[in-house]
Amino acid sequence: MSLDSKIPAGEMDKKWTDYKGHVKLVNPSNKRKLEVIVVGTGLAGASAAASLGELGYKVKAFCFQDSPRRAHSIAAQGGINAAKNYQNDGDSVFRLFYDTVKGGDYRAREANVHRLAEVSNNIIDQCVAQGVPFAREYGGLLSNRSFGGTQVQRTFYAAGQTGQQLLLGAYSALERQVALGNVIMYNRHEMLDIVKIDGKARGIIARDLVNGTLERHFGHAVLLCTGGYGNVFYLSTNAMGSNVTAAWKAHKQGAWFGNPCFTQIHPTCIPVSGDHQSKLTLMSESLRNDGRIWVPKKKEDNRKGVDIPEEERDYYLERRYPAFGNLVPRDVASRAAKERCDEGYGVGTTKMAVYLDFADAIIRYGKIEAGKQGLENVSEADIIKMGKGVVEEKYGNLFEMYEKITGENPYEMPMRIYPAVHYTMGGLWVDYELKTTVDGLYALGEANFSDHGANRLGASALMQGLADGYFVIPYTLGNYLADDISTAAIPTSHPAFEEMEKAVSDRINQLMNIKGKQTVESFHKRLGKIMWDKCGMARNANNLQEAIVEIQALKKEFWSDVKIPGDVNEMNPELDKAGRVADFIELGELMCKDALNRNESCGGHFREESQTEEGEAKRDDENYSFVSAWEYKGESDWQLNKEPLTFDIVKPTQRSYK
Amino acid sequence: MEHYNMNLTLKVWKQKNSTAKGNFETYQVKDISSEMSFLEMFDVLNEQLITDGKDPIAFDHDCREGICGACSMYIDGRAHGPWSKNTTCQLHMRAFKDGDTIVVEPWRAAAFPVIKDLMVDRDAFDRIIQAGGYISVNTGNAVDANSLPIDKKDADTSFDAASCIGCGACVAACKNSSAMLFVSAKVSQLALLPQGEPEREARVLNMVAQMDKEGFGNCTNTYACEAECPKGISVTNIARMNREFLKAGLSTEQ
Numbered sequence: 001m002s003l004d005s006k007i008p009a010g011e012m013d014k015k016w017t018d019y020k021g022h023v024k025l026v027n028p029s030n031k032r033k034l035e036v037i038v039v040g041t042g043l044a045g046a047s048a049a050a051s052l053g054e055l056g057y058k059v060k061a062f063c064f065q066d067s068p069r070r071a072h073s074i075a076a077q078g079g080i081n082a083a084k085n086y087q088n089d090g091d092s093v094f095r096l097f098y099d100t101v102k103g104g105d106y107r108a109r110e111a112n113v114h115r116l117a118e119v120s121n122n123i124i125d126q127c128v129a130q131g132v133p134f135a136r137e138y139g140g141l142l143s144n145r146s147f148g149g150t151q152v153q154r155t156f157y158a159a160g161q162t163g164q165q166l167l168l169g170a171y172s173a174l175e176r177q178v179a180l181g182n183v184i185m186y187n188r189h190e191m192l193d194i195v196k197i198d199g200k201a202r203g204i205i206a207r208d209l210v211n212g213t214l215e216r217h218f219g220h221a222v223l224l225c226t227g228g229y230g231n232v233f234y235l236s237t238n239a240m241g242s243n244v245t246a247a248w249k250a251h252k253q254g255a256w257f258g259n260p261c262f263t264q265i266h267p268t269c270i271p272v273s274g275d276h277q278s279k280l281t282l283m284s285e286s287l288r289n290d291g292r293i294w295v296p297k298k299k300e301d302n303r304k305g306v307d308i309p310e311e312e313r314d315y316y317l318e319r320r321y322p323a324f325g326n327l328v329p330r331d332v333a334s335r336a337a338k339e340r341c342d343e344g345y346g347v348g349t350t351k352m353a354v355y356l357d358f359a360d361a362i363i364r365y366g367k368i369e370a371g372k373q374g375l376e377n378v379s380e381a382d383i384i385k386m387g388k389g390v391v392e393e394k395y396g397n398l399f400e401m402y403e404k405i406t407g408e409n410p411y412e413m414p415m416r417i418y419p420a421v422h423y424t425m426g427g428l429w430v431d432y433e434l435k436t437t438v439d440g441l442y443a444l445g446e447a448n449f450s451d452h453g454a455n456r457l458g459a460s461a462l463m464q465g466l467a468d469g470y471f472v473i474p475y476t477l478g479n480y481l482a483d484d485i486s487t488a489a490i491p492t493s494h495p496a497f498e499e500m501e502k503a504v505s506d507r508i509n510q511l512m513n514i515k516g517k518q519t520v521e522s523f524h525k526r527l528g529k530i531m532w533d534k535c536g537m538a539r540n541a542n543n544l545q546e547a548i549v550e551i552q553a554l555k556k557e558f559w560s561d562v563k564i565p566g567d568v569n570e571m572n573p574e575l576d577k578a579g580r581v582a583d584f585i586e587l588g589e590l591m592c593k594d595a596l597n598r599n600e601s602c603g604g605h606f607r608e609e610s611q612t613e614e615g616e617a618k619r620d621d622e623n624y625s626f627v628s629a630w631e632y633k634g635e636s637d638w639q640l641n642k643e644p645l646t647f648d649i650v651k652p653t654q655r656s657y658k
Numbered sequence: 659m660e661h662y663n664m665n666l667t668l669k670v671w672k673q674k675n676s677t678a679k680g681n682f683e684t685y686q687v688k689d690i691s692s693e694m695s696f697l698e699m700f701d702v703l704n705e706q707l708i709t710d711g712k713d714p715i716a717f718d719h720d721c722r723e724g725i726c727g728a729c730s731m732y733i734d735g736r737a738h739g740p741w742s743k744n745t746t747c748q749l750h751m752r753a754f755k756d757g758d759t760i761v762v763e764p765w766r767a768a769a770f771p772v773i774k775d776l777m778v779d780r781d782a783f784d785r786i787i788q789a790g791g792y793i794s795v796n797t798g799n800a801v802d803a804n805s806l807p808i809d810k811k812d813a814d815t816s817f818d819a820a821s822c823i824g825c826g827a828c829v830a831a832c833k834n835s836s837a838m839l840f841v842s843a844k845v846s847q848l849a850l851l852p853q854g855e856p857e858r859e860a861r862v863l864n865m866v867a868q869m870d871k872e873g874f875g876n877c878t879n880t881y882a883c884e885a886e887c888p889k890g891i892s893v894t895n896i897a898r899m900n901r902e903f904l905k906a907g908l909s910t911e912q
């Protein structure tokens with residue numbers, strides 16, 4: 001099989017319009033006969049299920065939480081990008097496209113990114129129409145802020161709860177379709193495999209998590225909107241339940257995996273406090289609009305942050321990257337923090353942290369506020385008080401969260417932050433139509449690999465999830481289903497369903513019967529440690545080779561010594577987790593193989609062997625300007641296929657934020 | 659922040675499934691750091707139970723940052739525990755001291771049946787949203803986002819109401835198991851926006867009807883809901899919903 005990304009011909013800015021103008025359509029009466037399975041109801045899945053339901057398809061949607069409103073998308077804080085140019089600061093579809101391709105370090109497909117930038121504006125319109133309460137200015141118009149890697153203000157937000165408000169918008173559209181009978185929602189259900197008939201995805205096997213029953217569901221097409229796999233590292237900013245199982249099962253049945261090693265490490269997270277740590281908490285990138293990042297100039301400086309005088313602080317991002325300063329892209333900011341800590345300049349008890357300081361911003365805002373109110377001779381204390389008020393309005397919920405977790409007041413002393421795993425750019429390989437290498441099987445949102453190259457810019461994941469669900473899949477799916485209108489629903493008594501249900505059931509029983517001594521959690525932690533140490537922020541061939549061997553051994557140990565309590569036919573969270581960890585282990589191996597194969601640095605993938613003299617990531621366009629699409633061949637056996645990347649518009653250069 | 663370790667006694671509600679009879683079990687946990695979150699303390703306990711061949715405690719959780727609304731423990735007689743404006747997952751062990759006994763129960767309400775241990779079924783909330791918690795706008799039907807300016811004050815109040823996480827603490831805290839705070843938050847969010855105007859009356863009537871059908875109790879203005887709401891949703895939303903309801907009732911009778 002060869003890879004065909006199906007990029008439409010023609011000028012970059014006409015491709016999507018042309019595609020829409022010529023795509024095959026399904027008439028309304030035929031839509032009613034076509035069934036679509038949507039796995040996952042985060043931003044991508046909820047928007048897809050709602051939009052397809054509105055079009056008249058018969059939709060079944062699945063999520064493992066108790067309600068679609070709880071998908072991991074709910075936790076997104078900072079904002080969503082769009083090329084509205086409401087601020088008149090020179091933004092445009094082209095600039096958003098350009099920034100995203102460059103931000104992704106020239107490892108994304110231009111045509112996909114251009115489409116994303118084009119539909120970005122429709123997303124904002126749609127969300128506002130649904131009642132999403134974005135932040136507004138006094139004149140009643142929408143407000144914007146900046147995110148890393150850009151020099152315009154194009155990020156729309158709702159305090160630090162943008163993901164929540166966008167997801168609740170999509171959720172309400174979804175629930176409306178449920179009420180109308182166009183969508184059937186299955187919550188507390190986990191998809192455990194896909195069912196293929198004659199090479200096409202025709203359904204899934206799902207487990208009702210409340211009573212453990214396996215169910216068969218038919219669909220003319222299956223959409224995976226199941227999110228990212230950052231939890232392979234155990235500690236990440238992802239929700240506890242986020243997992244790779246759906247994508248992994250699809251992969252083992254023929255869906256190739258794109259760029260698995262492309263992981264985003266987010267620079268500003270609350271540092272690890274001890275062995276008990278179960279997850280890490282993000283402090284939104286929006287904080288870098290106003291917060292300044294620094295470490296002491298002196299190694300092992302044990303004074304409190306506030307006691308270190310200005311001239312003894314090293315604002316290392318401002319020093320190294322004067323043009324972008326604290327707003328360099330995430331990969332750059334993360335590596336710079338690691339570099340300082342590795343050199344011994346870290347702060348806090350663990351010394352694995354840097355400061356994010358709002359003292360200057362508080363004074364700056366205080367002065368502006370005093371000016372606005374026409375006050376003169378204001379005391380410094382009053383200025384600080386007013387400044388804190390402004391900062392609270394902007395970031396109040398984040399500051400509160402920080403204080404709850406650390407017990408420290410960030411209005412009084414700088415925050416301590418450190419990079420943490422946050423997002424996965426890699427995912428199931430999809431073509432321009434979001435179709436995987438399995439016919440009838442689609443991947444949307446963070447679950448696919450498509451738009452962010454080797455590094456995602458802030459506020460672009462929400463944009464991509466909603467673009468895929470609201471504005472892309474309604475067209476591209478029709479193009480496929482138009483040829484399927486005469487296929488009647490296949491009864492789930494078909495042998496393919498029977499076989500797959502048996503395979504799923506056998507695996508569950510196998511897991512339960514191991515009856516070993518070590519808990520699921522302990523295996524997950526060990527996997528996470530291997531991945532973080534050897535396939536994390538900095539990677540090298542030696543470490544990666546070691547990691548592969550260690551992961552293979554861990555897999556053996558897991559399958560002979562894991563201990564799962566309880567029964568199959570009941571609510572059993574440990575069993576659910578065991579299946580997910582088993583899949584993470586296999587994925588971990590592939591990630592290391594991908595990282596080993598890609599002997600260049602690009603975006604979030606930093607190979608120590610490939611850096612500039614100044615320690616920046618050094619791409620190797622001659623040898624690695626391609627998407628790695630891994631084909632599963634058997635246990636620990638993959639074949640690498642390459643989709644060459646060409647850049648017609650944005651010519652690859654060494655990314656510079658200086 | 660100074661940290662310390664503590665030993666604790668936990669009395670936790672165990673219930674095998676929705677039909678089984680439940681009871682309190684007592685557990686001891688040792689060397690719990692004050693820096694842990696409450697759920698991390700439960701992780702430690704569960705690891706210990708699994709290793710000892712016992713049944714771990716089932717509870718809902720996902721984001722662990724106070725935003726998904728999954729976590730739902732009734733701790734020492736308070737929904738989400740002793741800290742105000744806080745979710746269970748954001749409660750940290752600094753709130754307790756060495757030697758404490760902590761009692762943990764599920765949400766208790768007829769409309770929220772127990773699934774297992776501390777996990778309850780909150781589907782009723784989804785069905786209330788299905789009854790009208792939306793604006794009927796199909797994808798692709800929207801006008802430019804800035805074509806309709808919205809008074810910042812209204813937008814901010816709408817946002818405050820929209821920040822409800824659907825956790826159900828308001829119901830658990832209320833002696834009547836009333837869902838008024840939850841329902842009024844959604845009604846208010848949409849009533850305050852011009853986009854919500856066309857369906858304003860039908861929305862409040864249908865959502866309230868569904869709420870009653872689900873078996874939530876009446877509101878007798880004790881405000882326990884507001885006191886325990888992790889997102890500080892204000893009872894002024896209830897007053898607003900009552901006004902909306904009356905107005906809608908009057909106009910549909912005409």
Ligand SMILES: Cc1cc2nc3c(=O)[nH]c(=O)nc-3n(C[C@H](O)[C@H](O)[C@H](O)COP(=O)(O)OP(=O)(O)OC[C@H]3O[C@@H](n4cnc5c(N)ncnc54)[C@H](O)[C@@H]3O)c2cc1C
Nearest residue numbers: 040041042043044064073078079191227445446459461462
């Ligand atoms: C803390 C945090 C903050 C962020 N902030 C921002 C931001 O400000 N701006 C931005 O653009 N991006 C942000 N992101 C990234 C962004 O939130 C995510 O990439 C995006 O929301 C993913 O959406 P999704 O719909 O693809 O997946 P998800 O929201 O993860 O949804 C996955 C869905 O799949 C379901 N599912 C998974 N597996 C199965 C299965 N086997 N069976 C059934 N159902 C399944 C789940 O139940 C869920 O419904 C942030 C991420 C984090 C972690």
Ligand code: SF4
Nearest residue numbers: 822823825826828887
């Ligand atoms: S109103 Fe408050 S307590 Fe009730 S569901 Fe919403 S967030 Fe939870």
Ligand code: FES
Nearest residue numbers: 720722727729747
């Ligand atoms: S686990 Fe999400 S709010 Fe507590």
